[in-house]
Amino acid sequence: MKSINVKEFIDTFSSDESYTSAEQLKNVMDILNDVRQNKDQALLDYTSRFDGQELDEIKVPLSYLKESYEQLDEDIKKALVTAKERIEAYEKSIKYEDRNLGEFTYVYRPLERVGIYVPGGTALYPSSVLMTVIPAQVAGVKEIHVTTPTFERNNITFATLYLLGVENVYTVGGAQAVAALAYGTETIPKVDKIAGPGNAYVAIAKRLVYGDVGIDSIAGPSEILLYVDESSDVDAVVYDVFAQAEHDPNARTFLLSESEAFIQKVEQRMEELIEDQPRKEIIKHSVANNHYPIVDTRENLIKVSNYIAAEHVSVQHEEEDAIVDAIDYAGAIFKGKTTCEAIGDYVAGPSHVLPTDRTARFSHGLNVNDFMTSHSIISLTNETYQSIVGDAAIIADREGLFAHKASLLVRKED
Template identity: 45%
Template sequence: MTTSTAIARLNAADPDFARHLDHLLSWESVSDDAVNQRVLDIIKAVRERGDAALVEFTQRFDGVDAKSIDDLILGRERLELALTRITQTQRDALEKAASRVRNYHERQKQDSWSYTEADGTVLGQKVTPLDRAGLYVPGGKASYPSSVLMNAIPAKVAGVGEVVMVVPTPRGEVNELVLAAACIAGVDRVFTIGGAQAVAALAYGTESVPQVDKVVGPGNIYVATAKRHVFGQVGIDMIAGPSEILVVCDGQTDPDWIAMDLFSQAEHDEDAQSILVSPDAAFLDKVAASIDKLLPTMERAEIIKTSINGRGALIQVRDMQQAMEVANRIAPEHLELSVADPQAWLPQIRHAGAIFMGRHTSEALGDYCAGPNHVLPTSGTARFSSPLGVYDFQKRSSIIFCSEQGASELGHTASILARGESLTAHARSAEYRIVADKKGN
């Protein structure tokens, strides 16, 4: 295998820069017709046959010799056993990360509020946690205990009554770190099922799997397609695309550091995207050299190479001001401001999932233990979306209490507007509450 790369080089001064950038950023998230139909068939089967369909699909797709749904349920004692099976070092790391994630998300909690107007009318908002949330966790070798913490802890902080986790165990392969993370995060129930069938079970419920109010967590194209189809029946966090990193550097950070930061996303999968923006052309050359030097040392070198060559780029800009403009145009999932004074540039960043400030703040810290959530908007959706948080597991109800005087006063306004819309019943409903003028009839 040759490990040299041919990473794209772009220059913001080129007339075709915008077109080339758009092409680089494009990613089609829509599944093909075959995948779509297969997912619809799986969802239909789970809705119609419940547990029996889950057992059948788990046997077929995961190679698990399950006789009944009971073979696919893990109790709390199994999660606690996992804690004893991992090393003390791993347990300490999980608990420290969980503590930091919990501490950060505690600050996101929203409380109910109200205010009283002069006539006694009370208006407000009631904040209520979801009753039950479903957490999808990839299984087997591609297991991410960090995702368990990032999805389950905000739900628990929000006050969700029950967190149900689904995680496939292909060929019976159980990841003890994932189960230990579930134990630490307070997951209530675990089913060893995966794929579209797991999403369908969470969305519609079966004899054994409880129906949830929201499904969160990453997965493959079948999982993403299923989440898209069940949205409306349940809430979902997002339809996530490949992982992305954009590094903006003034040319003064160690080029080896920057190369490895780019690798940290490229190693996820071949469709991941790693982009470096800098006004220093010589620095871009140094990073390119570091990429070629360090790539052979990586365990996932082939995946990194494919990602870097296919979707990566080194972009030269006129100055740091233009770097900020390019960053906002890309709206990245992860943005590293690897510059001397990141705080000075922060006000100019309008679109980013998470912003990593300064030369020493690698994106990898955010993935695991910094505290903020690593479930972030991808594919430019940071223009209108936010990281997963406590607010995703809470709902808000409006509170309206009218005093007699308030109902009378508002009734006049409502009546005029309702009759303007030709909704007579609305008008009369409001008018019934209008207090007659004492000087009137």
């Protein structure tokens, strides 16, 4: 094991700042324009070309969703219901309410129509369905449209959508799915906002349609930052590292401690346990390239934590309150030795769709409030208006906007 200190880390660490090529942009632009022009036919063509699927229809029949759900075992049905109920309760608890501020009211309204992108492919993640659809439902969104490149007639993604009562599901993925949601086709209506993680092409497409529709954040590889001390449980910490590493060879794990000795214990135990892991190939790859043990002082470790702004931060430490309080930037923080990150992936409550790759420095995890929009209602008393209209007219005059000034003064009392 080679642990590094903070200075060394910041000097050598580079995050995945996008170097999207002009060619990639052009390819995605071409797909977007093709779907805008040729609509459903373009979706069928791309699905044939990229996914090797000849679709009869783009929309999934409700009977497939229902059958998928009915085929689930009772234990997974019960687990999904537990997750659903806890996620709903959490989102309700953080939902913004209108504020009456006298001459101002600040109001929130659910979006009318939302598109959710659910990744498909070889692995299916029912938890991602729960963590994106439920916040939209709690917001009160009128229509939810889900696209997913999932082509089996019965599968757990469809089952989970059925459990949530979602009926508008389309078997399309990639940039073409984003284009369909952004601009509409004969089958898929134009939505107001698109949320949910996807691959690199989905990310570029979301960036390019932003402004025509809203988007949530752009997702990168998963990551965890563990802040641990001698009181932490070695095996628990090791499994927390493995749980993140098993997602993807690019998943990143940061292991921070003020104790070199403890870090050494964890690293040694990792070597012992790694061979028994069912996903050991991915874990080994990820740990070899993207595992960062960092030993330094409290002050420096806090600094690096805020620099990284990790998607998941887990603080397992005797002084957890002070540490959690000092970490300003994180996707979500898991406090204490019991509340591990994996419980948050499934059932704790807050959405597991979280900002990655240092974007927690400016963005937050998906939640109910991202599916609402808001505006202020301004209604000044005549007394207030008369007391400030003169100043407003002076600024209008200085900006050379004379009709602004006239519209102010026509309401001024002598």
